[in-house]
Amino acid sequence: MEYKDKNGLTEKEFLAQYSPGDYPRPSVTVDMMVLGPKKDYSGLKILLIKRGAHPFINCWALPGGFVHEDESCYEAAARELKEETGLKNVFLEQVYTFSKPNRDPRTRVMSVAYMALSPVAPPVRGGDDALEAAWFDFEFTDNMLRIFNDDIGVEIVYQLSTKRFQNGNVRYANTVAAQKSKSQLAFDHDEIIVESMIKLRREIEYTDLPFSMANKEFTLPDLQVIYELLLGHSLYKANFRIMVADRIEPVGKKEKSIVGRRMSELYRLK
Structure with missing residues (x-):
């Protein structure tokens, strides 16, 4: 069933005579x-x-x-x-x-x-x-x-x-x-x-946005610094790890942390 507007036009007929220039176009x-x-x-x-x-x-x-x-x-x-x-x-x-x-x-x-x-x-x-x-x-x-x-x-x-x-x-x-x-x-x-x-x-605390600034594989010290840079303040290590625990998984190898210069466990986003 085709519906008509108050002028008796179907949608096809309305679109055929519609003029975009009748309205402001930012x-x-x-x-x-x-x-x-x-x-x-x-x-x-x-x-x-x-x-x-x-x-x-x-x-x-x-x-x-x-x-x-x-x-x-x-x-x-x-x-x-x-x-x-x-x-x-x-x-x-x-x-x-x-x-x-x-x-x-x-x-x-x-x-x-x-x-x-x-x-x-x-x-x-x-x-x-x-x-x-x-x-x-x-x-x-x-x-x-x-x-x-x-x-x-x-x-x-x-x-x-x-x-x-x-x-x-x-x-x-x-x-x-x-x-x-x-x-x-x-x-x-x-x-x-x-x-x-x-x-x-x-x-930042309930989305994965900060992981877009991390490498595909990262250490937790490096990831924490990324969070801190974006937030503009420091985070307690224990609280931070609780915050990201259910979003990450270990890779099974270690690498030097960018910020700590020590060998640390590598993780990735689940």
Whole structure:
């Protein structure tokens, strides 16, 4: 049975006369926060690209770009990451959709943000419309976001504060970033990083996200440091091992720990 609408049209007839131009059509982009550990696990690094075109030309930004008509947002994120930095086969998880009307000076653009976690910070190269791609040291605390690369001579700092917003009957806390350095990130990429880190830290204890930053086989001391880098604080050894016990299994061999430099049992994710 074919149903008709109030104008007497079947779905086929409705679609034949439908005009997409009758409605606003915002553009859609993807942006990716890519994190990787330093070689000695002493800190985190974030991947940025230097924009080669307006707007925000010569500004550092998260990798990203427009979604093509024949691809999903995930496919666009993977493609843009490969085109702009050379990275591929990296874990990606959707974070949030950023849709403030004035977030892009060109036109109405909504961005679907992803976080990407890499076991290492591998060499990268600029490509497509990115002049450069580089790994930056990354610090994220309750009151500061700091991104810097001493070799390039760039430091980007935002002060973080908490504001409360009403959502129905609930007042909830939201972290707001204020630029404190001469250099800034393009668009609203500071907001994307903040929201990505909040989501990551909220979910880290009951998901397998941190394992995306570990090697396929890892020691428990190394895995614990990865958790601590992402959380921003230390963990008690016994509590940590209880937290991950049901997710890991021994490999049956030992290897030197990156952080302890001692032979330790190797494990893998179940």
